[in-house]
Amino acid sequence: MSADILEARGLGKRFGGLAACSDVSLSVREGEIHAVIGPNGAGKSTLINLLSGDLRPTDGTILLDGRDVTASGPHQRCQGGIGRSYQKTTIFPERTVFDNARLAAQATRPGALAMRCDGKRRAAVREAALAALAEVGLEGRADTPARAMSHGEQRQLEVAMVLATAPRLVLLDEPLAGMGHAEARRMTGLIASLKAGRGVLLVEHDMDAVFAIADRLTVMADGKVIASGTVEAVRRDPVVRAAYLGEAEEVA
Amino acid sequence: MDIGTFAIQLLNAVQYGLVLFLVASGLTLVFGILGVINLAHGVFYMLGAYLAWWLTVATGNFAVGIVGAFAISFVIGLALESVFIRRLYGRDHLSQVLLSFGLILVVDELRQMVFGRDVQSVPLPEWLSGSLPLTEVLNYPVYRLAVSLLCLAVAVAIFLVIRRTRIGMVVRAGAENREMTRALGIPFDSVNRYVFAVGIALAALAGAVIAPISTVYPGMGDGMLILSFVVVVLGGIGSVPGAAIGALLIGLIDTFGKVFMPELAGILIYVLMAVVLVVRPTGILGKREV
Amino acid sequence: MQPLSSRTHLALLAAVVAAAMLPALVPDYYVQFAAKVLILGTLAMALNLAVGFGGLVSLCHAAFFGLAGYVLVLAAPEYDAPSLLLTLPLAVGVTVLVALVIGVLSLRTRGVYFIMVTLAFGEMLFFLFHDTPIGGGSDGLFLYVKPVLAFGETILLDLDNPVTFYLVALLMTAGCWWFIRHLLSTPFGDALTAARDNERRALALGIPVFRVRLIAFVVSAALAGLAGYLSAAQFGFVAPQMLGWHLSATALVMVVLGGTRRVAGPLAGAFVVTGLEEVLKYFIDDWKLVYGLIVIALVLVAPGGLQDLARLAGLGRRASTPALKLKEANNVG
Numbered sequence: 001m002s003a004d005i006l007e008a009r010g011l012g013k014r015f016g017g018l019a020a021c022s023d024v025s026l027s028v029r030e031g032e033i034h035a036v037i038g039p040n041g042a043g044k045s046t047l048i049n050l051l052s053g054d055l056r057p058t059d060g061t062i063l064l065d066g067r068d069v070t071a072s073g074p075h076q077r078c079q080g081g082i083g084r085s086y087q088k089t090t091i092f093p094e095r096t097v098f099d100n101a102r103l104a105a106q107a108t109r110p111g112a113l114a115m116r117c118d119g120k121r122r123a124a125v126r127e128a129a130l131a132a133l134a135e136v137g138l139e140g141r142a143d144t145p146a147r148a149m150s151h152g153e154q155r156q157l158e159v160a161m162v163l164a165t166a167p168r169l170v171l172l173d174e175p176l177a178g179m180g181h182a183e184a185r186r187m188t189g190l191i192a193s194l195k196a197g198r199g200v201l202l203v204e205h206d207m208d209a210v211f212a213i214a215d216r217l218t219v220m221a222d223g224k225v226i227a228s229g230t231v232e233a234v235r236r237d238p239v240v241r242a243a244y245l246g247e248a249e250e251v252a
Numbered sequence: 253m254d255i256g257t258f259a260i261q262l263l264n265a266v267q268y269g270l271v272l273f274l275v276a277s278g279l280t281l282v283f284g285i286l287g288v289i290n291l292a293h294g295v296f297y298m299l300g301a302y303l304a305w306w307l308t309v310a311t312g313n314f315a316v317g318i319v320g321a322f323a324i325s326f327v328i329g330l331a332l333e334s335v336f337i338r339r340l341y342g343r344d345h346l347s348q349v350l351l352s353f354g355l356i357l358v359v360d361e362l363r364q365m366v367f368g369r370d371v372q373s374v375p376l377p378e379w380l381s382g383s384l385p386l387t388e389v390l391n392y393p394v395y396r397l398a399v400s401l402l403c404l405a406v407a408v409a410i411f412l413v414i415r416r417t418r419i420g421m422v423v424r425a426g427a428e429n430r431e432m433t434r435a436l437g438i439p440f441d442s443v444n445r446y447v448f449a450v451g452i453a454l455a456a457l458a459g460a461v462i463a464p465i466s467t468v469y470p471g472m473g474d475g476m477l478i479l480s481f482v483v484v485v486l487g488g489i490g491s492v493p494g495a496a497i498g499a500l501l502i503g504l505i506d507t508f509g510k511v512f513m514p515e516l517a518g519i520l521i522y523v524l525m526a527v528v529l530v531v532r533p534t535g536i537l538g539k540r541e542v
Numbered sequence: 543m544q545p546l547s548s549r550t551h552l553a554l555l556a557a558v559v560a561a562a563m564l565p566a567l568v569p570d571y572y573v574q575f576a577a578k579v580l581i582l583g584t585l586a587m588a589l590n591l592a593v594g595f596g597g598l599v600s601l602c603h604a605a606f607f608g609l610a611g612y613v614l615v616l617a618a619p620e621y622d623a624p625s626l627l628l629t630l631p632l633a634v635g636v637t638v639l640v641a642l643v644i645g646v647l648s649l650r651t652r653g654v655y656f657i658m659v660t661l662a663f664g665e666m667l668f669f670l671f672h673d674t675p676i677g678g679g680s681d682g683l684f685l686y687v688k689p690v691l692a693f694g695e696t697i698l699l700d701l702d703n704p705v706t707f708y709l710v711a712l713l714m715t716a717g718c719w720w721f722i723r724h725l726l727s728t729p730f731g732d733a734l735t736a737a738r739d740n741e742r743r744a745l746a747l748g749i750p751v752f753r754v755r756l757i758a759f760v761v762s763a764a765l766a767g768l769a770g771y772l773s774a775a776q777f778g779f780v781a782p783q784m785l786g787w788h789l790s791a792t793a794l795v796m797v798v799l800g801g802t803r804r805v806a807g808p809l810a811g812a813f814v815v816t817g818l819e820e821v822l823k824y825f826i827d828d829w830k831l832v833y834g835l836i837v838i839a840l841v842l843v844a845p846g847g848l849q850d851l852a853r854l855a856g857l858g859r860r861a862s863t864p865a866l867k868l869k870e871a872n873n874v875g
Contacts, residue, residue, distance in 0.1 A: 052746060078748035090743045092736065103736050106729050107747040113754060114729045117545045121729075165748055289654045291791070339842055345654055346599050350798055351841040353791040357834025365828060478665040481658040489654065518673055522666040526647050529659065533650040 004029055005065060005169045005199040006051065006082070012059035013046055020046040021223045024060070028169060028199040033191065035202045035210045038220035044203040045087060047220070048173045051201065052084040053077040064169070079108060083167030085158045087174045093147035097138055097157055100146050101129035104164035132164035136190055152183030159190065169199045176206045188213060211235075219243075253511070256387040261507055267396050269503025270403035274458035275476055276483035276495045277410060278451030284490025285423055285447050288340050289348045292355040293455055294477025296325055300456025301463040301472060302363055305372045314377045318460050325456030329449030337448055338441075360470065372468040399461050406457070407496065414492060423447065482525050488538025497536055543726040550723075558716045565705040573708050574776070579809075579816050580711040581773045584718050586796035586808030588765035591722050593794065594802030595731070596758045597738030599657050601790045602644060602664030603766045608785030609667060610637045610767030611774030612677050615685045626691040626699065630771055637767030638760055640667070645759040649752060664787050672782040682781030689775055701775050711772055715809065718765050723805045725761070734758050795837055801847045810848060 004027040012022040021043040028034045036044050049055040051062060053074035062070045064080050072080070092100050105128040106112060111121050133139045136156045141149065146157060155175060162170055175191060176184045184206065192213040194200050204210050210217070217234040219227040227240045234240055253261075279293045300321045308317030336355065340348050376395055383391035414420040422443050459472070466472070483502060487494025502521050509517035528536065565573045585607050592598040610633040617632055618624035648659045671677035688707075691699035701707045725731050737744040737751040744751050774780050783789070792815065793808075800811025818836070822829035844850035 054742065054746070074742075074745040075748050075750050078746055084746055086743075086746075090740060090746075092739050092743070094739070103732055104747050106732060107736075107744075107749045112729055112748070113733055113750075113757075115725060117724075117728055161747065283654060289657060336838065336842075343845075345657060346593065346794070346798065346802075347841045347845055349599060349601070349657060349791070350794060351838055353795070354834045354837030354841065357830045357837065361828050361831035361834065365831075478662055482662050485651075485655060485658050485662065515674075518669050519666065522662065525659070525662060529647045529650050533655070 003066075004063075006201070007063040007066075008047075008051065008060065009063070010060040011047070011050055011057050011062065013043075013050055013055060014058045019223050021050065021057075022059075024220070024223075024225055026218050026225070026228065028201050030168070030197070030199050031195055032215040033195050033200040033202055033213055034216045034218065035204060035214035036218045036220060037204065037207070037210055041222075042220040043223035044220055045173060046223075048084065048171050048201070048203055052082060052171055078165055078167075081166075081168035082171065083162035083165045083169070084171035085155075085162055085173055085175055087177060089151070089154045089158055091146050091154060091157055091161065093145070095146060096142065097133065097144050097146055097149070098129060098142035100157055101132050101142075101160050101164045102126065104161040105129040105132065105166075108165040128166070129164055132160045135163055135193075136160040137186075150183075152179050152187070155179065155183075155187065156190070159187075159194075163194075167198060169201065170194055172200065172202045172204070174204055175202070176204060176209060184209065256390040259386060260390060260392055261511055263392060263396065263400070265503045265507035266500065267400040267403075267503075268507060269500035270400055270407065271458050271462055272476075272479060272483060272502060273407060273496050273499035274403055275455045276480035276487075276499050277407075277492050278454040279480050280484045280487065280490055280492065280495045281423070281447055282451040283484070286337070286341065286444055288337060288448075289345055289352070290337075290451075291349060291352040291477065292359065293352075293451070293480065294473035294475075295356045295359045296328075296452045296455040296473070297459035297476045298470065298473035299328075299359060299363060300325055300459030301374075301466075301468040302367045302372070302459075303456065304460035304463045305374045305468050306367060308374050314374070314380070314464075317374065317463075318457070321460035322453050322457045326449045326453035329452035330445055332452070333445045333448040338444065341444075356473075364470070369470055374463040374468065376464045395464060399465070402461060403458075406454070410492060419443065419446075479521070482521055484535075485525055486528050486536060488535025491535070491537040494535055494537035543723070543731065545727040546720075546724055554716060554720060558712060561712055562709060565708055570704055573704055575816075575820070577704070577708045577711045577776060578773075579813050580708075580715040581769050581776065582793070582796065582816055583809035583812035584711075584715050584769040584772075585766050586793045586800065586812045587715075587718055587722060587805065588762045588769065589790075589793045590797045590800075590802060590805075590808045591725075591762040591765070592759055593797055594807075595722075595726060595738065596734050596755055596762075598649075598755060598759060599660075599794075600648075600759070600762075601657055601661040601787050601794075602648075602667075603763065603793060604787060604789035605664035605667040605785045606637050606641055606763040606766040607770035607773065607789065608671075608780065608782075609640060610634060610770035611780045611784055612671060612683070613637070614689070614771050614774045615683045615780050616677070618685055618687070618689070620686065623687045623690040623692075623700075624685075626689045626701070629689055630768075633771045634764050634767045637770075638764050641760045641763030642756070645756045645763075649755050649759065661787055661790075664785065664790060668782055668785045668787070671785060677780070677782070680782060682779060682784075685774060685778045685780070688778065707772075707776060711776075714768060714772060718768070719806055719809070721765075726805065730754065730757070795840070798845070799840060799847045801849055807847065814848070 007027040009025050011024040013020050024047055026034065036047060038044055046055065050057050053072060053076070057070060061068055064077065064082065069077055069080060092103065102125055106125045109125060109128070111118065130139065130142070133142060136159050138153065138156055138160055141153065146154065149157065159175065172191065176187055179187060188209045191200065191202065202210070202214065211231060214231055217229065217231050218225055219234060219240050221243055226243060227234050227237045275293070275297055279290065282288055282290050303321035303324055304317040307320040308314050336351060340351060380395045380398055382394045384394055384397065386392045414423055479502060483495055483498035486498035486501060501524065505520050505524055506517060509520040513520070564576055585603065589600065589603045592600050613633040613636045614624065614629050617629050644660070644663045648656055648663065651659055672680050677683055688700065688702040690697050690701065699706055699710065701710065726735070733744070733749045733754045736747070737749060737754055741751055770784070773784070796811035796815050797808045798811070799814055800807030800809065819833065822832055826832055844854060
């Protein structure tokens with residue numbers, strides 16, 4: 001079994017008096033997809049923001065490859081190997097698809113802030129950007145302005161940008177949100193392929209997709225973890241069935 | 253420093269802070285509710301002083317000067333909002349900066365055409381020009397006390413309007429969430445116009461009441477604009493209580509700075525601002541960024 | 543932006559050579575006017591590195607401009623020619639240090655706070671020279687002898703000569719254009735514009751946004767200082783107004799008029815604004831009224847600057863091509 005890439009211990013976040021997240025512990029290993037599910041307001045998005053560094057936790061520690069990164073900002077964590085997507089698509093709409101990927105590839109490679117043009121470095125960045133686009137199936141759209149693409153393609157581009165930063169851990173915040181059936185199926189396949197050589201933490205509402213591709217599940221409610229384990233174990237867990245899955249199945 | 257001198261300096265500091273609050277509260281409300289940064293705010297402080305001078309000399313009545321400066325500026329504010337400012341809602345800050353810079357040039361030049369460029373002073377009526385004995389040797393001018401009381405009354409009125417009235421509720425809701433206010437069908441447009449006009453009129457009122465103590469001169473708005481920006485940065489944008497705290501802090505630091513460290517007094521408020529930026533970049537009462 | 547091609551370099555060279563012909567063609571008065579435009583144009587281009595490409599609306603660049611001018615005058619010996627090689631690095635160096643401190647503090651804030659804080663720090667420098675005796679107070683200081691570039695006894699460049707001065711200003715402007723244009727084609731430039739477009743995404747891609755902005759702010763202050771040095775040398779005089787925020791705002795007018803997404807745009811803006819000012823001053827007593835109305839009209843009618851004006855005048859047929867439409871969309875965003 002491979003070692004944990006990411007480990008969160010007793011993570012908590014309060015906004016004033018409100019605890020959005022409390023005492024959350026979980027880990028992600030290389031080669032696995034760890035899905036976090038739970039009703040709206042369970043604290044899933046807060047958790048992702050804590051792990052990516054967009055929010056600072058009030059309690060707990062975050063270890064990346066055993067190193068404490070709790071106090072690092074989002075750009076330092078990205079340099080450390082954490083890449084993330086946002087629930088609301090966050091790309092550079094006025095730039096081309098290739099430029100979006102190129103920015104991502106350039107920022108995590110040597111010479112990210114260089115003030116000189118270097119043909120060799122440019123070529124390497126270009127190659128990495130195109131590889132990331134190819135991995136999500138957008139290689140044919142490189143010259144399209146990002147804003148001219150469909151919602152589904154923009155979500156794919158966002159994943160490509162995450163991949164272009166060469167992450168070891170990928171955080172995906174509801175990557176299927178707002179997608180049509182066919183688009184969602186393609187994206188699910190893509191997510192399943194991401195775990196090769198990486199760890200994936202997935203927050204998602206689409207239960208069919210989660211059960212199809214997750215290796216481990218953590219269930220959250222009211223900011224706390226109520227169950228965690230393999231997909232099968234969590235599915236059989238009576239607390240989860242009562243508190244969450246029952247509702248979800250009725251809704252779906 | 254003996255207790256009498258200290259008391260006088262303290263009164264001066266509070267008076268200065270209260271006048272500053274009148275200017276800054278308008279600025280912070282206009283930004284908090286309209287989302288517009290108005291560099292022309294200081295120019296209305298200057299205009300208020302000139303209006304007060306002109307009306308006082310023309311009518312021989314100081315009260316007419318003060319009330320008139322407030323009322324005329326209020327009307328100008330209503331007009332400016334309808335013609336220019338409303339086109340800035342939702343525009344980028346750069347456009348707002350430039351348009352209000354243009355307004356400064358226009359208002360300043362118009363002031364020169366109407367009132368000239370001379371330095372003026374406003375005569376005080378007899379009943380305000382006396383002094384109150386503070387100790388056996390020290391006196392305090394009645395007028396400065398009157399300025400403090402007037403500003404205090406206006407400050408309390410602002411707080412009451414915001415906390416207690418329906419208009420205030422709209423103002424608070426607008427500052428919290430503009431879209432929500434619109435969705436609830438609250439007459440946002442007219443609220444905007446009155447907030448802008450009141451903001452301008454408060455700056456003019458401050459200029460008018462300060463006119464008899466200071467002199468009335470063309471560039472007097474510039475320094476006030478910078479100071480009220482510092483007040484807003486200290487207190488937090490959109491926060492009226494924050495503006496009150498910031499204004500009083502600056503009043504105290506500037507007044508006592510001039511007493512104890514006359515060479516450094518001009519720099520002290522910027523040092524204070526730097527400290528606040530390091531400790532709390534969103535201001536003392538500003539909303540913390542996540 | 544794409545890296546500079548050899549074609550761009552040739553075009554730049556041609557433009558510089560053509561502009562260098564100017565003193566042979568027009569009277570001295572116009573040469574001096576042209577030098578003034580080049581200096582203010584450099585200030586505006588420098589400011590636009592922060593405003594247009596960094597998304598940082600700074601109102602303290604006049605303070606950097608004026609500060610460098612003051613350093614030149616203060617460092618100059620009273621009756622001898624100051625050495626260009628000594629005073630220029632000193633002036634720019636002091637500006638860089640001050641910009642570093644102001645930048646570290648101001649960049650902790652965003653948007654409208656940043657505008658207010660830079661305005662306040664800029665005015666702090668204004669009052670420093672206005673209210674204290676360091677720089678001669680509100681009267682300012684004279685520079686009696688212009689800087690020279692000399693090796694031993696040989697004088698290579700004497701800025702007292704208007705033609706030499708114009709050529710030096712021209713070289714500085716061309717150099718600034720080239721430098722900013724080059725910077726924007728490097729990874730650093732990409733990081734800067736990415737942080738402008740979406741700070742959160744830029745951070746999540748691993749870009750150290752604060753550091754990038756600080757570097758850009760300091761670089762743009764240094765270039766503004768360079769322009770301020772030459773301005774003090776041109777007029778032989780510095781006064782607190784040179785640091786005041788009205789000049790910062792005027793430079794912003796140049797930036798917006800010329801277009802914020804082009805490196806050379808602010809230079810064109812400087813030409814129009816400076817020319818307009820001369821013409822208005824000549825014909826109208828209350829010229830500031832007209833100037834103010836023009837600024838207001840610019841914001842309301844043509845927020846895209848000269849490009850918008852050209853279109854309004856019916857000159858912009860090219861604007862209907864898709865590539866330019868995309869550029870316009872960029873200007874709006």
